[in-house]
Amino acid sequence: xxxxxxxxxxxxxxxxxxxxxxxxxxxxxxxxxxxxxxxxxxxxxxxxxxxxxxxxxxxxxxxxxxxxxxxxxxxxxxxxxxxxxxxxxxxxxxxxxxxxxxxxxxxxxxxxxxx
Numbered sequence: 763x764x765x766x767x768x769x770x771x772x773x774x775x776x777x778x779x780x781x782x783x784x785x786x787x788x789x790x791x792x793x794x795x796x797x798x799x800x801x802x803x804x805x806x807x808x809x810x811x812x813x814x815x816x817x818x819x820x821x822x823x824x825x826x827x828x829x830x831x832x833x834x835x836x837x838x839x840x841x842x843x844x845x846x847x848x849x850x851x852x853x854x855x856x857x858x859x860x861x862x863x864x865x866x867x868x869x870x871x872x873x874x875x876x877x
Contacts, residue, residue: 777805
């Protein structure tokens, strides 16, 4: 097993197959690491799970030989990462929003600009 550190949640969308394997170990689903690697499951693929149809989800579960409880754990952990990312994005967004006065029909109004 690699001695690399677990991947950062902020890098979720660019996780490699190896990063996903490390993350699986971290969330106690390491038993699926090899089958995920064999199927080329990376961060982009994990992100796409949220758009899968029921048939695609069932196919994924069968291909990875996952138990339902483990699949639910996987989904909960993915949701936790997405919430973390959303919170980080909102914090970042609040830092870059500025109120800038702009002239409009000879009166001064304010416009929110997002850089």
